[in-house]
Each structure stands twice: as C-alpha cells, then as structure tokens.
Amino acid sequence: MSYGLLILGMALLTFIPRYIPFALAGRISIPLWLSKALHFVPTAVLTCIIVKSTLVQDGEIFIAFQNHYLIAAIAAFITSLVSRNLLLTVLVGLVCFGVLKWI
Missing domain, CATH: 1.20.5 (Single alpha-helices involved in coiled-coils or other helix-helix interfaces)
Known part of the structure; x- marks a missing residue:
C-alpha cells in the first residue's frame, strides 16, 4: 500500500x-431546550479541564500551599475579578506560576 x-x-x-x-x-x-442546554457545554468542558489540571496531581487531589498550579490559578482568578482584563489575568497567572516554580 x-x-x-x-x-x-x-x-x-x-x-x-x-x-x-x-x-x-x-x-x-x-429544539429550543436542546439549544439552550448546548449553550453551556463549552463553559462546562473548560471548567472541567481547568479544575482537573489545577487540583489533580499524580492521580490524587492536591490542595495545599505547595500546589503551584492552585496558587497561580487563585492569583489569576482574583486578577480577573478585579481588572476584567484577559491579558493581565494571563500574565499574572504565568508570572505567579513561574516565580513559584523558580523558588
């Protein structure tokens, strides 16, 4: 072949x-009810991906100050609530994660 x-x-x-x-x-x-239900699918899928990648490490839930992903996600979340600026939110999350990994 x-x-x-x-x-x-x-x-x-x-x-x-x-x-x-x-x-x-x-x-x-x-149908309208299906269209309304499908409207929430992207948000639900993205939430599942973010929560799993943030909280699950080595197959177990890891909620502690040593979880750099969680601390950076919390910092990014607070930044997004305060500033409503996507670029600033991403930058704060990346810088926070980088600093925590480097320390």
Whole structure:
C-alpha cells in the first residue's frame, strides 16, 4: 500500500465526521431546550479541564500551599475579578506560576 493512499484515507476519515454536522445543520432544526442546554457545554468542558489540571496531581487531589498550579490559578482568578482584563489575568497567572516554580 502506498503512503499517499494511506494519507488520503486518513484525511477522509478525519474530514467526513467533521463535515457531516455542518452539512446537515441547515436541514435539521434543533429544539429550543436542546439549544439552550448546548449553550453551556463549552463553559462546562473548560471548567472541567481547568479544575482537573489545577487540583489533580499524580492521580490524587492536591490542595495545599505547595500546589503551584492552585496558587497561580487563585492569583489569576482574583486578577480577573478585579481588572476584567484577559491579558493581565494571563500574565499574572504565568508570572505567579513561574516565580513559584523558580523558588
């Protein structure tokens, strides 16, 4: 089997499942209750990712002052509440995490 056919097959297997929902989106109407429920999915997924990466280390929940991820996340959260500035929030979180790792 040639590599070109293999790459083409993998490209099709990647493209088709992603294209089908967009192709059908104009023909199928989603109920209002489902549309409202799907509105919260990105926020819920992002929250799960952030909480897991912040609190879980080595397969266990780690809530302590030695958890640099948690301290930096708290600093970034407070910065976001006070300033409402995304760039400043990211910078404070990164600098706080870097300083804590360096110490």
